[in-house]
Amino acid sequence: MRISSVTMFEQSTASMNRQQSDFLKVSQQLASGRRVVNPSDDPQAASRAVGVDQSIAITEQYRDSRISARNSVAQTESILNSVSDAVIRAKELLIQASSDTLSDVDRESVASELKGVYETLIGQANATDGNGRYLFGGYKDNAPPFAKNAAGGVEYNGDANSRQQQVDASRLMPVTENGKTIFQSVPSSASYVAKASPGNEGNVTFSGPNVNDVTHDDYGQGFTIKFNVDPGIEPDSDDSTYTVIGSEGEAITPDGETGTGPFDYTGDGQQLSFGGISITLKGDPADGDEISMARPGTPEQPADLFKTLEAAIGVLENPAQMDTENPAQTDTEKAAMRNTLNSSMRELDNALDNVLTVRASAGARLNELDVIDAVGSNRMMNYTQTLSDLVDLDYVEAISEYSLRQVGMQAAQKTFVDVKGLSLFNYM
Structure with missing residues (x-):
């Protein structure tokens, strides 16, 4: 059998190319830190890695959604805290106004402060989030949820829905409350008025x-x-x-x-x-x-917190007029004022209980978000570990392989050089 020079050249070139290809493959793995650089490296692992990557992306999206939800719920809880403080202050003012030691001028001063509380509550009821949307208007964002009507009273223009956000695969969480639930509702245990x-x-x-x-x-x-x-x-x-x-x-x-x-x-x-x-x-x-x-x-x-304050402000701004010729009329007006204040204080108690109930619900959702965050972090760690096991590189093994391929490629090159210099004339 005769071996031509062309055959020896082709075999040597093929050996060098193969060794170089294996060496470059290990070099790419070391440079990228991944065992599976191309799907052809491990088709099964590459396929599973795509699914894990998608799961990681979804988990990250839920994490970002929880950040947004937490901001909205925390802002809602903060405003409800201010609302409860305002209701408590209004109750204190009505108790003060009910004292028989106050003059009509004193009650008018109380009414002036009570109007400030009233306007503060309207401002809080029309609060917006960081994106300019009204917190307590439901899904209606084109106008403030609470506005004064022609008669001077406050009416609700939002809807009865609460905006919801998907914070996990199986949890659709309300992130706001509608104004009707806060300012025009009472808890089921509310007392008679x-x-x-x-x-x-x-x-x-x-x-x-x-x-x-x-x-x-x-x-x-x-x-x-x-x-x-x-x-x-x-x-x-x-x-x-x-x-x-x-x-x-x-x-x-x-x-x-x-x-x-x-x-x-x-x-x-x-x-x-x-x-x-x-x-x-x-x-x-x-x-x-x-x-x-x-x-x-x-x-x-x-139930309507604003109408309650409007009634109380009305009787304090228009105190009973002393009528010496008709004392019975004065007594009637004083009784009407006292009854209105008593009704208003009971309604404020119910409104405060309602606001605290809604605020407790917001606090519970904040705690739930903490729990979901912890679960999401554990899930992310599991996904990351699984992905690492599928495609990440074992550097100790890869460096050993790199050294071996480097020696193999150098040996192939040296052999080609030696074979290329052989000639029958050297043996004649």
Whole structure:
């Protein structure tokens, strides 16, 4: 068998190219730090790495989403903290205004500060996030959620939704609250609110109502106390009677009573108990006077923090006028002011409980985000480790391979040089 010079050249060149290719492959691995530089290096590992890369990208997207969600929830919680402080301050002012030692001028000063609290609450209700969107308007971002109407009152123009954000694969989290939930709602445990009819001509005042028995058959409905007074009798007469009427128009028999009858509202007042609640009345009613009681948040007693403050500001800015010729009229106006303040304070208590409940919900979501962040960090570590196991380079093994390939390539080059110099003439 004869071996031509061309064959020897081709075999030597092929050997050098193969050795050089293997050497360059290891060099690329060392330079990139990856064992799988091209999919052909390990098709199965490359395929799995694509899936892990996608999982890492999704996890990073959820992490960025949680950062945005945390900013919105934290801002919501901070504003709710300010709202609760404002409601507490308003309650303090109403307690101050209820004191008999204050003059009308003093009450007007209280009303001025209360108006400042009122305007502050409107500003907080129309707060925006870092992107210029209203926090408490739901999905309506084109106008402030709370605006004053033609009558001077505040009305809600947002929707009843709360913006939500996907913070994890299985968690769609509300990141804001709508204004109706905060400023026009009450918790389910909110206490009854009593209100005197604007047309009352007597001077009956009330305190309460207080809840005695939530299991009572009549508990939960609205009640109205209607006074019946013979116009020809003297005040404090035993001929004064009352009737308790349920929300459906039926007569309610007070606890311990057989029905309506004589009633004395003088002295320290008289307590009425019915439907699982009790209320204390004091003063002299006029015929047809009414005091209504209902659960807040119902059609009979809608919840609205702004309307509560508007009513309180109204009676403090327009104090009872002293009428020496008609003292009864003065007593009627004073009773109306006291009843309005009592109703407003009860409504502020319910509003504060509601704001604190919503704020607690925001705090719980912040804690949940911390937990999801911890889970996401662990998941990211697992994905990173899996990806490293699939495609990352073992430098000790790669350096050994690099040295081996380098020696192999040098040997192939040296052999080619030696073979290239051989000639039969050297042996003749």
